[in-house]
Amino acid sequence: MKTLGLTLAICPCIALASGSASAQLASNQTNGFGNNQLVTFTYLQNFDCVDQPKLDLDFNGILAQSDPNEMQTPICQPVTEPTQDPTGGSIKHTAHLYVFVPMFSVDNDQNPNDAMPCPNGGRPSELCGPTLGSTLISLFGFVPEAWKTHPALATQCPDPNNPVPGTCTMHASSVDLSVTLHALGKTGLPTAPIFVPTPNHDHVVDNSRVNTTPIWWEVRPVLILHQSDWPAADGSSGITSSKAMDDAEAAGRAIEVGSNFFLFFSSKLDSMSGMTSK
Known part of the structure; x- marks a missing residue:
């Protein structure tokens, strides 16, 4: 009973912390962190998961240039990076949005029942609910907080104005894990996408980008491996800057990859942010 009481005491604190950090957000906004401070993102158009003529995102052996069916549904694929962002410019010059998972x-x-269902039923063959949970347990030994319906920590997505697991404002509601799982040594070479709901996540931008007018950003997923590195809702602990993120990656506590996923938004330093440098 003591354990249950402690859990009940902690959960409201998580909710209150999350609520206080995001109480003023509009429906097309989320929070993020940068330079150890809280920032607000304002999304002004939909996401883009870029495909290019010589890519084969669905692994059917047909290049995208000859596979119109590959264009019918967005395939948002971590690890895979195109050479250009949605503007047509080189990805080498695209701003980075670090998405903490x-x-x-x-x-x-x-x-396995703790894993999130697919939003609105999901795509055909998308892993959801208990099937997703069982798969994650077989691969990682547990259900990560990333895909729990009710994670035991505060996250910036799902966004507070539409707190549906597997979603976030102006984001895709599913991602393809096939290449990620192969890169982690969990599966063989991909033969088809492995769609799962968009994970619970936080955001970090580079220090120089905390105040940025609307632009396209490349989503760079960062797998956070230790609970102690996870940011508190108000940024008072955990990784809240790209410098701290780089240090965690160098120490083997986080893994960063690229993606073909891009978002269009502005970033603004929260005027109420009272966070101090760490």
Whole structure:
């Protein structure tokens, strides 16, 4: 009973912390962090998961230039990077949005029913709910907080104005994990996309980008492997800058990859942010 009481005491604190950090957000906004401070993103158009003529994102052996079916549904694929962003400019010059994904379990979760369902039913063959949970347990040994319906920590997405697991404002509601799982040594070479709901996540931008007019940003997923590195809702602890992120990556506590996923938004330093440098 003491454990249950502690859990009940902690959960409202998480909710309150998350609520206070995002109480003023509009429906097309989310929070993020940068330079150890809270920032607000304002999304002004939909996402883009870029495909290029010589890519084969669905692994059917037909290049995109000859595979119109590959264009019918967005395939947002971590690890895979195009050479250009949605403007046609070189990806080498595209701003980075670091998307933190909590790849740990606070309680070593072994219950597949804790995994999130697919928003609005999901895509055909998308892994959702208990099937997703069982798959994650077989691959990682637990259900990561990233795909829990009710994660045991505060996250910036799902956004507070539409807190549906697997979603975030102006984002895709599914991602393809096939290349990621292969890169992590969990599966063989991809033969088809492995769609799962968009994970619970946080955002970080480079220090120089905390105040930025609307532009396209490349989503760069960062797998956070240790609970102690996860940012508190108000940024008072955890990784809240790209410098701290780089240090965690160098220490083996985080893994960063590119993607073909781009978002269009502005970033503005939160005027109420009282965070101090760490």
